[in-house]
Each structure stands twice: as C-alpha cells, then as structure tokens.
Amino acid sequence: MTESARVVRAPVAGRAVGLAAVPDQVFAQAMVGPGTAIDPARGPGEAVAPVDGRLVKLHPHAFVVVDPAGRGVLVHLGVDTVELRGEGFELLAAEGDEVTAGRPLVRWDPAAVESGGRSPICPVVALDAEPDRLAHLVESGQVVTGDELFTWM
C-alpha cells in the first residue's frame, strides 16, 4: 500500500454482493468504473460518505465524493432510482460540502425502493480507475456502514 492509497468504506449497511450482481449491465460490466456493490439492509437508513473529500455531486439517488488526491467515488442508491425524482430520499448535506467518511448524506428506505419494483442494490464505484488499482475488494459477506470495501491505490 502506498502512502496515497485510499480506503473506500461502506456507505450503507447490508451484504456485499460485487458489481456483477447489479441488475444494470452498465454497472455490472464496470463501464462506470470498477468497484463493488452492497445489497442494503431493508428499512429506513442513512447513506454515508465512503471517503473524506468534497461532495461534488449530490442527487437524491446518487452522490460523488472526490478525495484530496482527486479520486472520485460514486455511490448509487439503487438501480433506476433516478426515476423516483427524489421521492423517498432526504438530503442531509449540500453539494460542495467537505465531508468526512461516515458523514450521513442521504436518508432513504431500501425497502420502499424495492416495493416500488426497483432494485435497492448500491454500486460503489471508483471513477476513472483502472481495475488493477483496486485491492482488497469486498464482494461478499455482511458489512456495516464504515467497513472497508476496497483500497484504491
């Protein structure tokens, strides 16, 4: 691990399932970027920042945090959830905020997303990263918010 390696942490609690399990081919084939995915615990919860950095994009259903080295991590809260137009999502931060890993950013309910016919699985993606820059990828097992998901070298 180099000095600049960055640990990316779980933005939600649940079960790590890997990107390939995301029911959206663009995510599953890592076209957005490499990373992993979490099938979130059902019921109301908070999605938190996966790294320290600047919250450059905050949508109700997705956000991007860029660390001081310029590495952007995308967290997408469920699949096709852009169609919900924010309904059922409460923003807990503002775009442009400097955040620390673990800071709550969005309140949502994966069970409500699921009952609306959409997958609540959350891809956590290293943007513009070559796949071989990620190490210690967690793609199975239970995770709690803040657990290490992968190291971005």
Added chain:
Amino acid sequence: MAVRRITVAAEVGLHARPAALFVRAAGKAPGEVTVAKGVGEPVNAKSILAVLSLDVRNGDEITVRVEGDQAGQVLDELVRLAETRESAGG
C-alpha cells in the same frame, strides 16, 4: 477536429448509464475529446468523473469537440448517444 452543439435528449441527462456510454465512446478517439455545457468550460469527455460533475440534464445544450483521427466518426457516435431519448436509468 470536429465540433457540434446539440441539445441533450437523454431522459435523465448524462448521468450514470448514459454518461458511461458517452465516456466509453469518447475513449475510442485517439485525440482529445471535450464536452461543455452551455457557455461553460469544456471538460475531458473521457473522464466519467468530469462528465458526471458537469451534471448535464435533459434539454441542456452541450458542445462536443473531438480532435485527431476519426474525429467525425467519434463525434457522430457521441451525438447519437446524447440525442437518444431511450437512455433510461442513471
């Protein structure tokens, strides 16, 4: 060099899914590819972070510029993606 100004028809704009397809198509060009929103600064269209940060929405006007060989071909593909309405998701 090839450049074109278009209105984005993708339902959700250039967000996760359409953005990934757009960036992948831009990556095929050997030269520089940029995209600008409105009168804003152009950003690297080969960077998914840059394109997501640009936050291009349905109905936004963007300017796409492709440098180098096969510029016209790559530009046609990028325009086709941005003008495709059925890019649901994101």
